[in-house]
Amino acid sequence: MTAISDRQKLAYVNAQAADGRVNLEFETEEGMTLNMGPQHPATHGTLRIVAKLDGEQVIHCEPVMGYMHRGYEKLLEVRTYPQVNTLVNRIDWLGSFTNEVPFILASEKLMGVEAPPRAQWIRTILFELGRIANISLFLGDTALHMGGMTAAFYAFRDREFVLNQIEAVTGGRFHPNFDRIGGLKDDFPKGWIADTKAVMARLRDFCDEIEDLVVGNEIFQARTRGIGIIPGDIAQSYGLSGANLRASGVDWDLRRDVPVGLAWDQCDWTVWTHPDGDSFSRYWVRLQEVREATKIVDQLCDGLPSGPIMAKVPRIIKVPEGEAWVATENPLGEMGYYVVSKGDLGPFRVKIRTASFNNISVIPWVTRGVYVPDVISILASLYFILGDIDR
Amino acid sequence: MPDIYGKGLLKGLGVTFREMTKTIFPDGMTKRPSPTKGAATVQYPHEKEAPAPRARGVIALKEDNCTVCMLCARSCPDWCIYIEGHEEKAPPRRPGGKPRTVSALDRFDIDYALCMYCGICVEVCPFDALFWSPEYEYSEPRIADLLHDKTRLGEWMETVPDFEPYEAGSEVKVRKVPR
Numbered sequence: 001m002t003a004i005s006d007r008q009k010l011a012y013v014n015a016q017a018a019d020g021r022v023n024l025e026f027e028t029e030e031g032m033t034l035n036m037g038p039q040h041p042a043t044h045g046t047l048r049i050v051a052k053l054d055g056e057q058v059i060h061c062e063p064v065m066g067y068m069h070r071g072y073e074k075l076l077e078v079r080t081y082p083q084v085n086t087l088v089n090r091i092d093w094l095g096s097f098t099n100e101v102p103f104i105l106a107s108e109k110l111m112g113v114e115a116p117p118r119a120q121w122i123r124t125i126l127f128e129l130g131r132i133a134n135i136s137l138f139l140g141d142t143a144l145h146m147g148g149m150t151a152a153f154y155a156f157r158d159r160e161f162v163l164n165q166i167e168a169v170t171g172g173r174f175h176p177n178f179d180r181i182g183g184l185k186d187d188f189p190k191g192w193i194a195d196t197k198a199v200m201a202r203l204r205d206f207c208d209e210i211e212d213l214v215v216g217n218e219i220f221q222a223r224t225r226g227i228g229i230i231p232g233d234i235a236q237s238y239g240l241s242g243a244n245l246r247a248s249g250v251d252w253d254l255r256r257d258v259p260v261g262l263a264w265d266q267c268d269w270t271v272w273t274h275p276d277g278d279s280f281s282r283y284w285v286r287l288q289e290v291r292e293a294t295k296i297v298d299q300l301c302d303g304l305p306s307g308p309i310m311a312k313v314p315r316i317i318k319v320p321e322g323e324a325w326v327a328t329e330n331p332l333g334e335m336g337y338y339v340v341s342k343g344d345l346g347p348f349r350v351k352i353r354t355a356s357f358n359n360i361s362v363i364p365w366v367t368r369g370v371y372v373p374d375v376i377s378i379l380a381s382l383y384f385i386l387g388d389i390d391r
Numbered sequence: 392m393p394d395i396y397g398k399g400l401l402k403g404l405g406v407t408f409r410e411m412t413k414t415i416f417p418d419g420m421t422k423r424p425s426p427t428k429g430a431a432t433v434q435y436p437h438e439k440e441a442p443a444p445r446a447r448g449v450i451a452l453k454e455d456n457c458t459v460c461m462l463c464a465r466s467c468p469d470w471c472i473y474i475e476g477h478e479e480k481a482p483p484r485r486p487g488g489k490p491r492t493v494s495a496l497d498r499f500d501i502d503y504a505l506c507m508y509c510g511i512c513v514e515v516c517p518f519d520a521l522f523w524s525p526e527y528e529y530s531e532p533r534i535a536d537l538l539h540d541k542t543r544l545g546e547w548m549e550t551v552p553d554f555e556p557y558e559a560g561s562e563v564k565v566r567k568v569p570r
Binding site for chain 1: 445466511
């Protein structure tokens, strides 16, 4: 046996031990261990939460992830650039189009190509539609976790209008696969902009409804106000991003702060923050985010420039040697791709930074000392998508 | 906290009541109630929602246009297209010319059990042989029946809708579906 194979053996043993360690750590001490998931209805998908309890209080709580790991970073090494697009759609499956954009932007950066203005605007419109589809479901789903069923149905109903608009352009409700290096696959069909503006008006009504139905509700407020407070410095040190960070009072939005060439700087909108940092403020910030997104879509639809939607790129795409990092403000937070190219048809290595992975890493800190039902409200308000954690 | 406890609850109940009246009386309170007209859902097997013309439902094959170039099979991310072909001699175009060599399609199968519906094959096809159809009702009790051969894929060709015109300001040419 050589030294390398010993090391491999050790890695294998370590990997197996890591599985069992969580159980051992929690069960050998005094107190009670509560397992939520991987198949618990109160978790989104297959996240496992192991909580050590003292009576009704949580002493320590640990998220165990990896049950849905699909090895995307490795899979992308054996795919060509157009094929990568179809795979990364499946990372955050509620706002799929937003997953494609950073990867395409990183590839364009390496190739030195820039999409024409009309393509940039359409990308931004679809990006914001993906955000609305994603977060409007959160607005209903969080209320469902607090025991309110109605809001979930309203959210599913009104999200469907957004998905219909996405389908009318891209052909896919959930997996658009619409972004291409150098532009877009297709242009808007006739009459789409008028329909979209009607849908945006409806979504603003939906936000008002949610404000009356959920935000103003005393039970919801009692379940979320002052629960799961994350101060701004803790949020930053854990690498939180997106609405979770803005709810802690940190004014930080990649759409405004780091321009990547999309059309957000062309319209007038606000980044909302909340000073409290509790579950309620995370919900409230996301509600405002949907409102702002509908405004962005409206403004961009009005001022859509005419022109081509595809820059000049070769038919067979070969990306020159180099490395590029592009991150955008996705519905869940900062999502970025670090693409390393060796000049082949496909990427040599891709590192995917997804928001949910960092967002749930704060769970052990924030759930210390809370009561068991509050764990659910904290998990729901942190808002993660399992495909985004495990990818 | 609100000034009167329970005010938020009543407001929420008001929202649900408004939604209920919208569902039962979609044309206002004067008309007779209709239990399904204002509903957001449809009774699926009896009534159907029309999918968007661009919806990626099923791939249709125009067999005459296929030249067995294998581009679609090579660019498929999960390799679910199976193509076999052979070369044939065809009569020359002009009298006195040499006989032409044409490729004939023996087998063109798409395994919809594997297909990711990404549409790369349709996009890379240089000869307009593949098209999207928004049809979606082709589920099978046996998974092996989801492998559609070239006759079945050819039948989908009738359901392919025409390409839509584009929104104002677009410079993309509207393509035509060969019939």
